[in-house]
Amino acid sequence: MPIDPLLKQINPPPRLMMGPGPVNADPRVQRAMAADLLGQYDPAMTNYMNEVMALYREIFQANYHWTFLIDGTSRGAIESALVSIIEPGDKTLVPVFGRFGHLLTEIASRCGAEVIPLYKEWGEVYSAEEIGAALDKYKPKVLAVCQGDTSTTMLQPLEEIGKLCAERGVLSYVDATASIAGNVLNIEDWEIDICTAGLQKCLGGPSGSGPITISDRAAEVIKRRWHVEKGIEPVGFVPGEGSRIQSNYLDLAMIMAYWSPERLNHHTEATSMLYCARECARCILEEGLHKAIARHEIGSRAMVAGVKAMGLELFGDQENKMSNVTGVYIPKEVDGEAVRRDMLLHFGVEIGTSFGPLHGKIWRLGAMGYNARKDAILRVLSALDSCLRLHGRSSTGDDPAIAALEVFKETEKNVPDIEISPVSDSK
Numbered sequence: 001m002p003i004d005p006l007l008k009q010i011n012p013p014p015r016l017m018m019g020p021g022p023v024n025a026d027p028r029v030q031r032a033m034a035a036d037l038l039g040q041y042d043p044a045m046t047n048y049m050n051e052v053m054a055l056y057r058e059i060f061q062a063n064y065h066w067t068f069l070i071d072g073t074s075r076g077a078i079e080s081a082l083v084s085i086i087e088p089g090d091k092t093l094v095p096v097f098g099r100f101g102h103l104l105t106e107i108a109s110r111c112g113a114e115v116i117p118l119y120k121e122w123g124e125v126y127s128a129e130e131i132g133a134a135l136d137k138y139k140p141k142v143l144a145v146c147q148g149d150t151s152t153t154m155l156q157p158l159e160e161i162g163k164l165c166a167e168r169g170v171l172s173y174v175d176a177t178a179s180i181a182g183n184v185l186n187i188e189d190w191e192i193d194i195c196t197a198g199l200q201k202c203l204g205g206p207s208g209s210g211p212i213t214i215s216d217r218a219a220e221v222i223k224r225r226w227h228v229e230k231g232i233e234p235v236g237f238v239p240g241e242g243s244r245i246q247s248n249y250l251d252l253a254m255i256m257a258y259w260s261p262e263r264l265n266h267h268t269e270a271t272s273m274l275y276c277a278r279e280c281a282r283c284i285l286e287e288g289l290h291k292a293i294a295r296h297e298i299g300s301r302a303m304v305a306g307v308k309a310m311g312l313e314l315f316g317d318q319e320n321k322m323s324n325v326t327g328v329y330i331p332k333e334v335d336g337e338a339v340r341r342d343m344l345l346h347f348g349v350e351i352g353t354s355f356g357p358l359h360g361k362i363w364r365l366g367a368m369g370y371n372a373r374k375d376a377i378l379r380v381l382s383a384l385d386s387c388l389r390l391h392g393r394s395s396t397g398d399d400p401a402i403a404a405l406e407v408f409k410e411t412e413k414n415v416p417d418i419e420i421s422p423v424s425d426s427k
């Protein structure tokens with residue numbers, strides 16, 4: 001197709017993204033992304049890199065020195081973690097409870113792991129006893145698990161799992177892409193070795209940067225595999241005894257050397273994404289991490305109240321639900337995709353369906369990051385209610401926005417210091 005050289009400037013339609021993520025970025029984050037570029041060894045830039053390391057130690061709740069960014073989407077960060085700790089033949093236990101657990105098995109097997117998957121019905125999670133028993137039975141080198149699997153909206157409890165691994169000398173890896181900053185996550189207290197994240201969910205940024213934190217124990221395993229590219233070896237460099245990491249771009253040993261005071265060159269740091277990641281963390285920490293988590297939890301209760309008011313059925317184990325996403329069965333009498341289309345077309349509101357066995361069976365309503373706000377939650381509920389009526393579902397009588405508003409009013413009365421009205425953009 002011939003391209004018109006006079007194509008108009010990008011001007012995306014206004015959308016309120018209330019699915020499983022990505023969501024609208026905080027305007028402060030967008031402004032930070034537009035800041036002037038810097039050279040990668042400019043002291044101003046390396047100072048920003050150090051600030052990012054400090055900010056994300058707070059976000060991960062881990063005083064782990066090796067805390068930095070992987071340039072790429074969250075999947076890049078996941079792959080960097082797994083490829084750097086798994087050597088071909090290493091046993092890797094993966095408790096799967098949704099699509100992103102399957103992704104961990106897929107990445108681990110491409111790293112050459114002997115993958116041992118565990119399976120659960122989608123909508124459920126594992127008990128610590130189940131994980132402990134599997135660790136004893138299979139004796140893996142690595143355990144890899146999701147905290148929040150957005151495909152099912154379930155949150156795997158992790159408080160005991162890191163400790164169970166540490167006691168057995170197993171390296172623990174957690175994918176917290178979709179849960180971080182919207183659900184409790186205490187990496188160091190829970191003794192988790194490596195955790196990776198993304199910006200496009202509760203951190204309120206765009207996708208394209210994957211924060212990572214690495215315990216000293218895991219860093220030792222990675223450094224054993226440190227081999228430097230030809231042409232940039234420091235004088236007297238002695239490579240590690242372990243095998244060379246299978247990926248160049250995602251080689252954590254080389255990336256750690258780049259994020260060290262030596263700044264040994266690897267890739268060119270994605271400057272605008274670093275500004276953006278820095279601002280995401282600043283927004284959350286200025287609000288207070290615990291307050292941001294509480295804001296998501298209140299949003300979840302309001303969303304659930306609205307869904308119930310419409311007479312819709314919630315999906316999955318509600319005791320272990322992610323705060324930032326709510327799964328809802330699509331009522332039989334409507335065409336789920338047509339409802340989603342009309343919500344986007346008439347209200348500019350996006351919601352999600354799911355994958356695999358849940359595709360076309362549930363909708364996923366998200367309220368996360370900058371969008372975990374009262375006005376956004378009321379708008380998605382009202383839009384869904386109207387579109388259900390538009391598609392012939394008769395009213396159940398209760399107004400979902402009013403039901404959600406009751407939850408917000410109750411919270412405003414009891415916990416006045418949690419900001420659930422539109423997040424202030426004036427900071």
Ligand SMILES: Cc1ncc(COP(=O)(O)O)c(C=O)c1O
Nearest residue numbers: 073074075100148150177178207
């Ligand atoms: C739990 C989880 N892990 C990994 C990913 C992959 O993230 P990305 O698309 O940024 O690579 C997602 C994306 O939705 C996710 O929800």
